[in-house]
Amino acid sequence: MRFPIASLLAMITLAASAAQAQDKELNLYSARHYQTDEILYANFTKQTGIKINRIEADDNALFERLKNEGKNSPADVIVMVDAARIWRAEIEGFFQPVQSKILQARIPANLHGKDDGKGPEWFGFSTRARVIVYNKDKVNPADVATYESLANPVNKGKVCTRSGSHPYNLSLIGSMIERDGEKATEQWAKGMVANFARPPRGGDTDQIKGAASGECGVAIANSYYYVRLLRSTKPEDIAAMKNVGFIWPNAQTSGTHFNIAGGGVAKNAPHREAAVKFLEYLASDEAQGYFAEGNNEWPAVAKVQVKNPALAALGKFKMENVSVAAIGKNQIAAQRILDRVGYK
Structure with missing residues:
Protein backbone atom coordinates (compact mmCIF):
# COMPACT_ATOMS: atom_id res chain seq x y z
CA MET A 1 0.00 0.00 0.00
CA THR A 127 23.06 23.55 51.60
CA ARG A 128 21.94 24.04 55.18
CA ALA A 129 23.79 23.64 58.48
CA ARG A 130 22.83 21.76 61.66
CA VAL A 131 23.34 24.49 64.26
CA ILE A 132 23.03 25.02 68.02
CA VAL A 133 20.58 27.54 69.47
CA TYR A 134 20.66 28.41 73.17
CA ASN A 135 18.72 30.44 75.72
CA LYS A 136 20.84 33.48 76.61
CA ASP A 137 19.67 33.55 80.24
CA LYS A 138 20.02 29.84 80.99
CA VAL A 139 23.13 28.70 79.14
CA ASN A 140 26.75 29.78 78.88
CA PRO A 141 27.61 29.54 75.13
CA ALA A 142 31.02 28.11 76.02
CA ASP A 143 29.22 25.06 77.45
CA VAL A 144 27.46 24.29 74.16
CA ALA A 145 30.10 25.12 71.55
CA THR A 146 30.19 21.61 70.05
CA TYR A 147 27.77 18.78 69.33
CA GLU A 148 29.76 16.65 71.77
CA SER A 149 29.40 19.20 74.58
CA LEU A 150 25.62 18.85 74.57
CA ALA A 151 26.08 15.46 76.24
CA ASN A 152 28.19 16.86 79.11
CA PRO A 153 26.72 16.81 82.66
CA VAL A 154 26.69 20.65 82.77
CA ASN A 155 23.79 20.52 80.30
CA LYS A 156 21.64 18.05 82.22
CA GLY A 157 17.93 18.85 81.82
CA LYS A 158 18.60 21.48 79.15
CA VAL A 159 18.72 19.74 75.75
CA CYS A 160 15.87 19.63 73.21
CA THR A 161 15.86 17.92 69.81
CA ARG A 162 13.38 16.49 67.38
CA SER A 163 13.22 12.69 67.03
CA GLY A 164 16.61 11.05 66.84
CA SER A 165 15.34 8.95 63.93
CA HIS A 166 14.52 11.97 61.81
CA PRO A 167 16.75 12.07 58.68
CA TYR A 168 18.38 15.35 59.78
CA ASN A 169 19.55 13.81 63.05
CA LEU A 170 20.44 10.46 61.49
CA SER A 171 22.72 12.28 59.07
CA LEU A 172 24.34 14.23 61.91
CA ILE A 173 24.92 11.02 63.86
CA GLY A 174 26.19 9.30 60.70
CA SER A 175 28.82 11.99 60.33
CA MET A 176 29.81 11.66 64.00
CA ILE A 177 30.27 7.91 63.55
CA GLU A 178 32.58 8.58 60.62
CA ARG A 179 34.66 11.06 62.65
CA ASP A 180 34.65 9.56 66.12
CA GLY A 181 33.64 5.91 65.72
CA GLU A 182 30.58 4.00 66.93
CA LYS A 183 31.69 3.58 70.55
CA ALA A 184 32.27 7.28 71.15
CA THR A 185 29.08 8.21 69.31
CA GLU A 186 27.04 5.82 71.43
CA GLN A 187 28.46 7.38 74.60
CA TRP A 188 27.46 10.78 73.22
CA ALA A 189 23.94 9.57 72.48
CA LYS A 190 23.60 8.23 76.05
CA GLY A 191 24.65 11.61 77.39
CA MET A 192 22.10 13.35 75.17
CA VAL A 193 19.27 11.19 76.48
CA ALA A 194 20.38 11.89 80.05
CA ASN A 195 20.35 15.63 79.34
CA PHE A 196 16.92 15.92 77.71
CA ALA A 197 14.71 18.72 78.99
CA ARG A 198 11.74 16.87 77.47
CA PRO A 199 11.24 13.79 75.26
CA PRO A 200 12.06 14.54 71.61
CA ARG A 201 9.03 15.91 69.77
CA GLY A 202 8.03 18.38 67.09
CA GLY A 203 10.14 19.89 64.34
CA ASP A 204 13.15 22.17 64.39
CA THR A 205 11.02 25.30 64.80
CA ASP A 206 9.58 23.78 67.99
CA GLN A 207 13.09 23.24 69.34
CA ILE A 208 14.09 26.86 68.72
CA LYS A 209 10.90 28.14 70.34
CA GLY A 210 11.49 25.79 73.26
CA ALA A 211 14.89 27.37 73.82
CA ALA A 212 13.39 30.85 73.48
CA SER A 213 10.68 30.15 76.07
CA GLY A 214 13.16 28.64 78.54
CA GLU A 215 11.60 25.18 78.46
CA CYS A 216 14.91 24.13 76.91
CA GLY A 217 18.33 25.58 77.51
CA VAL A 218 19.77 24.48 74.18
CA ALA A 219 18.50 22.97 70.95
CA ILE A 220 19.70 21.57 67.64
CA ALA A 221 18.06 22.85 64.46
CA ASN A 222 18.68 23.36 60.77
CA SER A 223 19.90 26.86 59.95
CA TYR A 224 17.04 27.75 57.62
CA TYR A 225 14.48 27.32 60.41
CA TYR A 226 16.46 29.76 62.51
CA VAL A 227 16.67 32.31 59.70
CA ARG A 228 12.97 31.87 58.92
CA LEU A 229 12.13 32.93 62.48
CA LEU A 230 14.60 35.82 62.27
CA ARG A 231 12.74 37.08 59.21
CA SER A 232 9.29 36.64 60.72
CA THR A 233 7.16 39.75 61.22
CA LYS A 234 5.01 38.12 63.89
CA PRO A 235 5.44 39.94 67.23
CA GLU A 236 5.73 36.68 69.16
CA ASP A 237 8.54 35.45 66.89
CA ILE A 238 10.40 38.75 67.09
CA ALA A 239 10.20 38.62 70.88
CA ALA A 240 11.26 34.96 71.00
CA MET A 241 14.35 35.46 68.87
CA LYS A 242 15.66 38.11 71.24
CA ASN A 243 16.01 35.38 73.87
CA VAL A 244 18.26 33.03 71.91
CA GLY A 245 21.85 32.94 70.71
CA PHE A 246 23.30 31.08 67.74
CA ILE A 247 26.42 28.89 67.46
CA TRP A 248 28.33 27.28 64.60
CA PRO A 249 29.10 23.93 66.29
CA ASN A 250 32.65 22.52 66.24
CA ALA A 251 33.97 25.69 64.63
CA GLN A 252 37.41 25.14 66.18
CA THR A 253 37.59 21.40 65.54
CA SER A 254 35.89 19.20 62.93
CA GLY A 255 33.57 21.86 61.50
CA THR A 256 29.80 22.26 61.42
CA HIS A 257 27.68 19.45 60.01
CA PHE A 258 25.91 20.55 56.84
CA ASN A 259 23.28 18.89 54.73
CA VAL A 306 23.29 36.00 48.89
CA LYS A 307 20.83 38.90 48.99
CA ASN A 308 18.92 37.55 51.99
CA PRO A 309 20.22 39.88 54.78
CA ALA A 310 19.24 37.55 57.63
CA LEU A 311 21.05 34.62 56.03
CA ALA A 312 24.07 36.71 55.07
CA ALA A 313 24.29 38.05 58.64
CA LEU A 314 25.10 34.55 59.94
CA GLY A 315 28.44 34.80 58.17
CA LYS A 316 30.55 31.96 56.87
CA PHE A 317 31.34 28.79 58.74
CA LYS A 318 33.78 25.91 58.66
CA MET A 319 32.11 22.90 57.04
CA GLU A 320 32.90 19.40 58.21
CA ASN A 321 34.75 17.19 55.73
CA VAL A 322 32.60 14.05 55.64
CA SER A 323 31.36 12.58 52.37
CA VAL A 324 27.71 11.98 51.51
CA ALA A 325 28.51 8.31 50.92
CA ALA A 326 30.00 7.97 54.42
CA ILE A 327 26.96 9.60 56.02
CA GLY A 328 24.68 7.32 54.04
CA LYS A 329 26.43 4.05 54.82
CA ASN A 330 26.42 4.88 58.56
CA GLN A 331 22.62 5.22 58.76
CA ILE A 332 21.97 1.68 59.95
CA ALA A 333 24.63 1.94 62.66
CA ALA A 334 23.21 5.33 63.69
CA GLN A 335 19.71 3.91 64.10
CA ARG A 336 20.99 0.96 66.12
CA ILE A 337 22.78 3.33 68.49
CA LEU A 338 19.59 5.35 68.94
CA ASP A 339 17.59 2.19 69.65
CA ARG A 340 20.11 0.96 72.22
CA VAL A 341 20.22 4.21 74.20
CA GLY A 342 16.51 5.03 73.96
CA TYR A 343 16.92 8.20 71.87
CA LYS A 344 13.47 8.10 70.29
Whole structure:
Protein backbone atom coordinates (compact mmCIF):
# COMPACT_ATOMS: atom_id res chain seq x y z
CA MET A 1 0.00 0.00 0.00
CA ARG A 2 1.42 3.34 -1.06
CA PHE A 3 0.89 6.69 0.66
CA PRO A 4 1.02 9.96 -1.25
CA ILE A 5 4.12 12.03 -0.48
CA ALA A 6 1.95 14.74 1.06
CA SER A 7 0.37 12.24 3.45
CA LEU A 8 3.76 10.88 4.49
CA LEU A 9 5.04 14.39 5.16
CA ALA A 10 1.94 15.12 7.20
CA MET A 11 2.45 11.95 9.27
CA ILE A 12 6.10 12.82 9.89
CA THR A 13 5.17 16.36 10.90
CA LEU A 14 2.47 15.05 13.23
CA ALA A 15 4.93 12.61 14.88
CA ALA A 16 7.50 15.37 15.31
CA SER A 17 4.89 17.66 16.83
CA ALA A 18 3.82 14.94 19.24
CA ALA A 19 7.43 14.36 20.30
CA GLN A 20 7.95 18.09 20.75
CA ALA A 21 4.78 18.36 22.82
CA GLN A 22 5.95 15.48 24.97
CA ASP A 23 9.17 17.37 25.72
CA LYS A 24 7.10 20.26 27.03
CA GLU A 25 6.33 18.52 30.30
CA LEU A 26 8.32 17.20 33.22
CA ASN A 27 7.38 14.80 36.01
CA LEU A 28 9.03 15.86 39.26
CA TYR A 29 9.16 13.58 42.31
CA SER A 30 10.17 15.83 45.20
CA ALA A 31 10.67 15.50 48.94
CA ARG A 32 10.82 19.31 49.20
CA HIS A 33 7.69 20.64 50.85
CA TYR A 34 8.28 24.38 50.80
CA GLN A 35 5.54 26.63 49.45
CA THR A 36 8.21 29.16 48.50
CA ASP A 37 9.36 26.78 45.74
CA GLU A 38 6.21 27.58 43.76
CA ILE A 39 7.88 30.65 42.24
CA LEU A 40 10.97 28.57 41.40
CA TYR A 41 8.89 26.12 39.36
CA ALA A 42 6.73 28.80 37.78
CA ASN A 43 9.81 30.66 36.52
CA PHE A 44 11.16 27.50 34.89
CA THR A 45 7.88 26.98 33.04
CA LYS A 46 7.79 30.62 32.01
CA GLN A 47 11.31 30.45 30.59
CA THR A 48 11.04 27.09 28.83
CA GLY A 49 7.36 26.40 28.26
CA ILE A 50 7.86 23.06 30.04
CA LYS A 51 4.99 22.20 32.40
CA ILE A 52 5.98 20.61 35.72
CA ASN A 53 3.80 17.80 37.05
CA ARG A 54 4.69 17.34 40.72
CA ILE A 55 4.47 14.43 43.10
CA GLU A 56 5.45 15.67 46.57
CA ALA A 57 5.86 13.27 49.48
CA ASP A 58 8.37 12.37 52.16
CA ASP A 59 11.41 10.40 51.05
CA ASN A 60 10.19 6.98 52.22
CA ALA A 61 6.93 7.37 50.33
CA LEU A 62 8.80 8.39 47.18
CA PHE A 63 11.16 5.42 47.50
CA GLU A 64 8.22 3.01 47.77
CA ARG A 65 6.50 4.61 44.81
CA LEU A 66 9.63 4.38 42.65
CA LYS A 67 10.16 0.74 43.62
CA ASN A 68 6.56 -0.17 42.81
CA GLU A 69 6.62 1.67 39.48
CA GLY A 70 9.90 0.11 38.41
CA LYS A 71 10.79 0.55 34.74
CA ASN A 72 7.37 2.06 34.08
CA SER A 73 7.95 5.01 36.42
CA PRO A 74 6.98 8.35 34.85
CA ALA A 75 9.48 10.19 37.08
CA ASP A 76 11.86 12.48 35.20
CA VAL A 77 13.61 14.22 38.11
CA ILE A 78 13.98 13.08 41.73
CA VAL A 79 14.75 15.67 44.42
CA MET A 80 15.69 14.83 48.03
CA VAL A 81 16.46 17.08 51.00
CA ASP A 82 18.94 15.01 52.97
CA ALA A 83 22.39 13.66 52.14
CA ALA A 84 21.65 10.14 53.36
CA ARG A 85 18.42 9.97 51.37
CA ILE A 86 20.17 11.12 48.19
CA TRP A 87 22.81 8.45 48.79
CA ARG A 88 20.09 5.83 49.31
CA ALA A 89 18.39 6.84 46.03
CA GLU A 90 21.76 6.46 44.32
CA ILE A 91 22.46 2.95 45.63
CA GLU A 92 18.86 1.90 44.87
CA GLY A 93 19.60 2.74 41.23
CA PHE A 94 16.96 5.46 40.91
CA PHE A 95 19.25 7.92 39.06
CA GLN A 96 21.03 7.89 35.71
CA PRO A 97 24.33 9.60 34.81
CA VAL A 98 24.16 13.13 33.42
CA GLN A 99 26.83 14.76 31.29
CA SER A 100 26.30 18.51 31.41
CA LYS A 101 29.01 21.12 31.01
CA ILE A 102 26.78 23.61 32.82
CA LEU A 103 26.29 21.41 35.89
CA GLN A 104 29.91 20.28 35.97
CA ALA A 105 31.15 23.87 35.83
CA ARG A 106 28.73 25.43 38.31
CA ILE A 107 28.16 22.80 41.02
CA PRO A 108 31.24 22.09 43.20
CA ALA A 109 32.71 18.59 42.86
CA ASN A 110 31.98 17.75 46.52
CA LEU A 111 28.28 18.16 45.71
CA HIS A 112 28.35 15.65 42.84
CA GLY A 113 27.12 12.09 43.07
CA LYS A 114 28.85 8.92 41.93
CA ASP A 115 30.55 9.25 38.54
CA ASP A 116 31.68 6.12 36.70
CA GLY A 117 32.91 8.11 33.73
CA LYS A 118 29.49 8.83 32.24
CA GLY A 119 28.73 11.84 34.42
CA PRO A 120 27.50 12.30 38.02
CA GLU A 121 24.23 10.68 39.06
CA TRP A 122 23.07 13.62 41.16
CA PHE A 123 23.96 17.20 42.06
CA GLY A 124 23.50 19.24 45.24
CA PHE A 125 21.74 22.56 44.66
CA SER A 126 21.58 24.08 48.14
CA THR A 127 23.06 23.55 51.60
CA ARG A 128 21.94 24.04 55.18
CA ALA A 129 23.79 23.64 58.48
CA ARG A 130 22.83 21.76 61.66
CA VAL A 131 23.34 24.49 64.26
CA ILE A 132 23.03 25.02 68.02
CA VAL A 133 20.58 27.54 69.47
CA TYR A 134 20.66 28.41 73.17
CA ASN A 135 18.72 30.44 75.72
CA LYS A 136 20.84 33.48 76.61
CA ASP A 137 19.67 33.55 80.24
CA LYS A 138 20.02 29.84 80.99
CA VAL A 139 23.13 28.70 79.14
CA ASN A 140 26.75 29.78 78.88
CA PRO A 141 27.61 29.54 75.13
CA ALA A 142 31.02 28.11 76.02
CA ASP A 143 29.22 25.06 77.45
CA VAL A 144 27.46 24.29 74.16
CA ALA A 145 30.10 25.12 71.55
CA THR A 146 30.19 21.61 70.05
CA TYR A 147 27.77 18.78 69.33
CA GLU A 148 29.76 16.65 71.77
CA SER A 149 29.40 19.20 74.58
CA LEU A 150 25.62 18.85 74.57
CA ALA A 151 26.08 15.46 76.24
CA ASN A 152 28.19 16.86 79.11
CA PRO A 153 26.72 16.81 82.66
CA VAL A 154 26.69 20.65 82.77
CA ASN A 155 23.79 20.52 80.30
CA LYS A 156 21.64 18.05 82.22
CA GLY A 157 17.93 18.85 81.82
CA LYS A 158 18.60 21.48 79.15
CA VAL A 159 18.72 19.74 75.75
CA CYS A 160 15.87 19.63 73.21
CA THR A 161 15.86 17.92 69.81
CA ARG A 162 13.38 16.49 67.38
CA SER A 163 13.22 12.69 67.03
CA GLY A 164 16.61 11.05 66.84
CA SER A 165 15.34 8.95 63.93
CA HIS A 166 14.52 11.97 61.81
CA PRO A 167 16.75 12.07 58.68
CA TYR A 168 18.38 15.35 59.78
CA ASN A 169 19.55 13.81 63.05
CA LEU A 170 20.44 10.46 61.49
CA SER A 171 22.72 12.28 59.07
CA LEU A 172 24.34 14.23 61.91
CA ILE A 173 24.92 11.02 63.86
CA GLY A 174 26.19 9.30 60.70
CA SER A 175 28.82 11.99 60.33
CA MET A 176 29.81 11.66 64.00
CA ILE A 177 30.27 7.91 63.55
CA GLU A 178 32.58 8.58 60.62
CA ARG A 179 34.66 11.06 62.65
CA ASP A 180 34.65 9.56 66.12
CA GLY A 181 33.64 5.91 65.72
CA GLU A 182 30.58 4.00 66.93
CA LYS A 183 31.69 3.58 70.55
CA ALA A 184 32.27 7.28 71.15
CA THR A 185 29.08 8.21 69.31
CA GLU A 186 27.04 5.82 71.43
CA GLN A 187 28.46 7.38 74.60
CA TRP A 188 27.46 10.78 73.22
CA ALA A 189 23.94 9.57 72.48
CA LYS A 190 23.60 8.23 76.05
CA GLY A 191 24.65 11.61 77.39
CA MET A 192 22.10 13.35 75.17
CA VAL A 193 19.27 11.19 76.48
CA ALA A 194 20.38 11.89 80.05
CA ASN A 195 20.35 15.63 79.34
CA PHE A 196 16.92 15.92 77.71
CA ALA A 197 14.71 18.72 78.99
CA ARG A 198 11.74 16.87 77.47
CA PRO A 199 11.24 13.79 75.26
CA PRO A 200 12.06 14.54 71.61
CA ARG A 201 9.03 15.91 69.77
CA GLY A 202 8.03 18.38 67.09
CA GLY A 203 10.14 19.89 64.34
CA ASP A 204 13.15 22.17 64.39
CA THR A 205 11.02 25.30 64.80
CA ASP A 206 9.58 23.78 67.99
CA GLN A 207 13.09 23.24 69.34
CA ILE A 208 14.09 26.86 68.72
CA LYS A 209 10.90 28.14 70.34
CA GLY A 210 11.49 25.79 73.26
CA ALA A 211 14.89 27.37 73.82
CA ALA A 212 13.39 30.85 73.48
CA SER A 213 10.68 30.15 76.07
CA GLY A 214 13.16 28.64 78.54
CA GLU A 215 11.60 25.18 78.46
CA CYS A 216 14.91 24.13 76.91
CA GLY A 217 18.33 25.58 77.51
CA VAL A 218 19.77 24.48 74.18
CA ALA A 219 18.50 22.97 70.95
CA ILE A 220 19.70 21.57 67.64
CA ALA A 221 18.06 22.85 64.46
CA ASN A 222 18.68 23.36 60.77
CA SER A 223 19.90 26.86 59.95
CA TYR A 224 17.04 27.75 57.62
CA TYR A 225 14.48 27.32 60.41
CA TYR A 226 16.46 29.76 62.51
CA VAL A 227 16.67 32.31 59.70
CA ARG A 228 12.97 31.87 58.92
CA LEU A 229 12.13 32.93 62.48
CA LEU A 230 14.60 35.82 62.27
CA ARG A 231 12.74 37.08 59.21
CA SER A 232 9.29 36.64 60.72
CA THR A 233 7.16 39.75 61.22
CA LYS A 234 5.01 38.12 63.89
CA PRO A 235 5.44 39.94 67.23
CA GLU A 236 5.73 36.68 69.16
CA ASP A 237 8.54 35.45 66.89
CA ILE A 238 10.40 38.75 67.09
CA ALA A 239 10.20 38.62 70.88
CA ALA A 240 11.26 34.96 71.00
CA MET A 241 14.35 35.46 68.87
CA LYS A 242 15.66 38.11 71.24
CA ASN A 243 16.01 35.38 73.87
CA VAL A 244 18.26 33.03 71.91
CA GLY A 245 21.85 32.94 70.71
CA PHE A 246 23.30 31.08 67.74
CA ILE A 247 26.42 28.89 67.46
CA TRP A 248 28.33 27.28 64.60
CA PRO A 249 29.10 23.93 66.29
CA ASN A 250 32.65 22.52 66.24
CA ALA A 251 33.97 25.69 64.63
CA GLN A 252 37.41 25.14 66.18
CA THR A 253 37.59 21.40 65.54
CA SER A 254 35.89 19.20 62.93
CA GLY A 255 33.57 21.86 61.50
CA THR A 256 29.80 22.26 61.42
CA HIS A 257 27.68 19.45 60.01
CA PHE A 258 25.91 20.55 56.84
CA ASN A 259 23.28 18.89 54.73
CA ILE A 260 22.12 19.28 51.16
CA ALA A 261 19.09 19.36 48.92
CA GLY A 262 19.81 17.83 45.55
CA GLY A 263 18.55 15.67 42.78
CA GLY A 264 19.14 13.91 39.51
CA VAL A 265 17.52 12.55 36.40
CA ALA A 266 15.40 9.47 37.09
CA LYS A 267 16.66 6.13 35.74
CA ASN A 268 13.81 5.70 33.24
CA ALA A 269 12.95 9.36 32.64
CA PRO A 270 10.55 9.63 29.68
CA HIS A 271 11.45 13.32 29.23
CA ARG A 272 15.21 13.19 29.69
CA GLU A 273 16.01 16.36 27.76
CA ALA A 274 13.53 18.37 29.81
CA ALA A 275 14.92 16.79 32.99
CA VAL A 276 18.48 17.91 32.22
CA LYS A 277 17.21 21.40 31.38
CA PHE A 278 15.49 21.54 34.78
CA LEU A 279 18.66 20.54 36.65
CA GLU A 280 20.64 23.13 34.71
CA TYR A 281 18.00 25.72 35.60
CA LEU A 282 18.39 24.86 39.29
CA ALA A 283 22.09 25.71 38.92
CA SER A 284 21.38 29.10 37.32
CA ASP A 285 22.05 32.37 39.16
CA GLU A 286 18.32 33.05 39.31
CA ALA A 287 17.34 29.73 40.87
CA GLN A 288 20.36 29.65 43.17
CA GLY A 289 19.50 33.11 44.43
CA TYR A 290 15.97 31.96 45.07
CA PHE A 291 17.11 29.08 47.27
CA ALA A 292 18.66 31.75 49.49
CA GLU A 293 15.79 34.23 49.36
CA GLY A 294 12.87 31.81 49.25
CA ASN A 295 13.91 29.15 51.74
CA ASN A 296 16.95 30.61 53.52
CA GLU A 297 19.38 28.00 52.17
CA TRP A 298 22.90 28.63 50.93
CA PRO A 299 23.38 28.38 47.16
CA ALA A 300 25.57 25.54 45.97
CA VAL A 301 27.13 27.87 43.39
CA ALA A 302 29.66 29.84 45.42
CA LYS A 303 29.77 32.91 43.20
CA VAL A 304 26.04 33.61 43.61
CA GLN A 305 25.60 36.57 45.92
CA VAL A 306 23.29 36.00 48.89
CA LYS A 307 20.83 38.90 48.99
CA ASN A 308 18.92 37.55 51.99
CA PRO A 309 20.22 39.88 54.78
CA ALA A 310 19.24 37.55 57.63
CA LEU A 311 21.05 34.62 56.03
CA ALA A 312 24.07 36.71 55.07
CA ALA A 313 24.29 38.05 58.64
CA LEU A 314 25.10 34.55 59.94
CA GLY A 315 28.44 34.80 58.17
CA LYS A 316 30.55 31.96 56.87
CA PHE A 317 31.34 28.79 58.74
CA LYS A 318 33.78 25.91 58.66
CA MET A 319 32.11 22.90 57.04
CA GLU A 320 32.90 19.40 58.21
CA ASN A 321 34.75 17.19 55.73
CA VAL A 322 32.60 14.05 55.64
CA SER A 323 31.36 12.58 52.37
CA VAL A 324 27.71 11.98 51.51
CA ALA A 325 28.51 8.31 50.92
CA ALA A 326 30.00 7.97 54.42
CA ILE A 327 26.96 9.60 56.02
CA GLY A 328 24.68 7.32 54.04
CA LYS A 329 26.43 4.05 54.82
CA ASN A 330 26.42 4.88 58.56
CA GLN A 331 22.62 5.22 58.76
CA ILE A 332 21.97 1.68 59.95
CA ALA A 333 24.63 1.94 62.66
CA ALA A 334 23.21 5.33 63.69
CA GLN A 335 19.71 3.91 64.10
CA ARG A 336 20.99 0.96 66.12
CA ILE A 337 22.78 3.33 68.49
CA LEU A 338 19.59 5.35 68.94
CA ASP A 339 17.59 2.19 69.65
CA ARG A 340 20.11 0.96 72.22
CA VAL A 341 20.22 4.21 74.20
CA GLY A 342 16.51 5.03 73.96
CA TYR A 343 16.92 8.20 71.87
CA LYS A 344 13.47 8.10 70.29
